[in-house]
Amino acid sequence: xxxxxxxxxxxxxxxxxxxxxxxxxxxxxxxxxxxxxxxxxxxxxxxxxxxxxxxxxxxxxxxxxxxxxxxxxxxxxxxxxxxxxxxxxxxxxxxxxxxxxxxxxxxxxxxxxxxxxxxxxxxxxxxxxxxxxxxxxxxxxxxxxxxxxxxxxxxxxxxxxxxxxxxxxxxxxxxxxxxxxxxxxxxxxxxxxxxxxxxxxxxxxxxxxxxxxxxxxxxxxxxxxxxxxxxxxxxxxxxxxxxxxxxxxxxxxxxxxxxxxxxxxxxxx
Numbered sequence: 001x002x003x004x005x006x007x008x009x010x011x012x013x014x015x016x017x018x019x020x021x022x023x024x025x026x027x028x029x030x031x032x033x034x035x036x037x038x039x040x041x042x043x044x045x046x047x048x049x050x051x052x053x054x055x056x057x058x059x060x061x062x063x064x065x066x067x068x069x070x071x072x073x074x075x076x077x078x079x080x081x082x083x084x085x086x087x088x089x090x091x092x093x094x095x096x097x098x099x100x101x102x103x104x105x106x107x108x109x110x111x112x113x114x115x116x117x118x119x120x121x122x123x124x125x126x127x128x129x130x131x132x133x134x135x136x137x138x139x140x141x142x143x144x145x146x147x148x149x150x151x152x153x154x155x156x157x158x159x160x161x162x163x164x165x166x167x168x169x170x171x172x173x174x175x176x177x178x179x180x181x182x183x184x185x186x187x188x189x190x191x192x193x194x195x196x197x198x199x200x201x202x203x204x205x206x207x208x209x210x211x212x213x214x215x216x217x218x219x220x221x222x223x224x225x226x227x228x229x230x231x232x233x234x235x236x237x238x239x240x241x242x243x244x245x246x247x248x249x250x251x252x253x254x255x256x257x258x259x260x261x262x263x264x265x266x267x268x269x
Contacts, residue, residue: 043260050257059268062196062257069254072138074130077117078108080251081143084243095239097142097186098152098167098179110146118144120187121194122154126205126219134198134207138247139256140190152177156213156222157187175213176223185234188227189258192265195221196257209269224269231258231265 050061072080082105087093093102096115107114120140128134144152148167161173169180179187192209200206205219212222236244236259244259258265 043255046255047257047260054267056268058264059196062264063199066193066197066254066257067202069252071132072136072251073132074117074136077136077138077141080138081117081141082108083250084138084246085143088239088242094143096144096148097183098148098164098170099145100168100180100182101145101166103143103145108143112146114146115143116146116149118142118149118152120190121207121221124154124217125215125221126198126207127217128204131204133202134194134204137194137197138251139193139197139244139254142190154216156215157191158213158223158226181234183234184230185232185236185262186240188230188234188265189236189240189256189262191221191227192231192258192269193256196268197254228265228269231262235262 047062047065049065050058053061082094085094085097086105087095087102090102092104094105094115095102097118097120103115108116110116118141119135120142121134123129123135126134130136145166148164148170151164151167151172155172155175155177157178158176159171159178161171161176161178164170164172164177167180169182171178178184195207195209198204198207207219207221209224209227210220210222211224212220215222240259244256248255
């Protein structure tokens with residue numbers, strides 16, 4: 001599907017058609033090599049098999065494209081996140097996804113005020129744990145404050161609740177979590193990637209979306225109606241686009257299609 005024929009979102013990707021990204025490195029290893037550039041036409045080529053498709057046919061085509069990937073170990077995720085989520089204003093720091101805080105890369109761990117590896121698609125939803133595959137997929141793993149990560153737990157995403165300590169703008173209640181406005185779309189697109197990438201064909205659960213909360217250990221996540229709105233409300237920004245490119249070029253060699261084409265969300269769901 002050619003970007004020039006797509007919505008203003010896709011045109012926006014073309015407007016930033018040269019994206020800086022690190023040269024290839026071993027999975028989980030930080031790379032200090034000089035950046036290279038990738039063109040929007042290369043993104044078009046990557047999705048060529050999805051051209052002209054909609055609905056279930058589009059979902060299947062995208063699955064077949066993105067399922068080809070390199071895998072990162074769970075230990076390797078630490079170093080990978082230091083690259084994918086680097087603060088553009090301070091190369092010594094990462095940006096915490098829900099908190100929005102810029103924090104030293106070296107403070108990763110399990111202590112209070114450390115940052116750890118947040119599974120945006122909670123690993124209990126499908127019971128995949130930290131298994132290499134969905135449990136280590138960088139497209140839904142983000143740095144987050146240890147306490148905030150615990151507060152979010154395995155809750156589904158929805159609107160409302162009370163303020164979350166150390167995560168300004170985020171809200172939570174007994175059965176749901178609402179991230180700050182600046183990453184609402186990011187959260188939606190990460191979850192939708194997981195629902196397309198993992199369909200039960202590679203030994204893991206078939207991950208799917210629904211319009212509920214309290215999904216527990218079922219391989220389901222909600223609420224899709226809210227996530228679709230967040231995708232519209234918060235389009236991909238330069239940070240999210242760079243992150244997608246780095247994961248593709250340096251680590252997993254697959255892409256999140258909903259960052260490149262947010263309009264495909266409504267086409268599938």
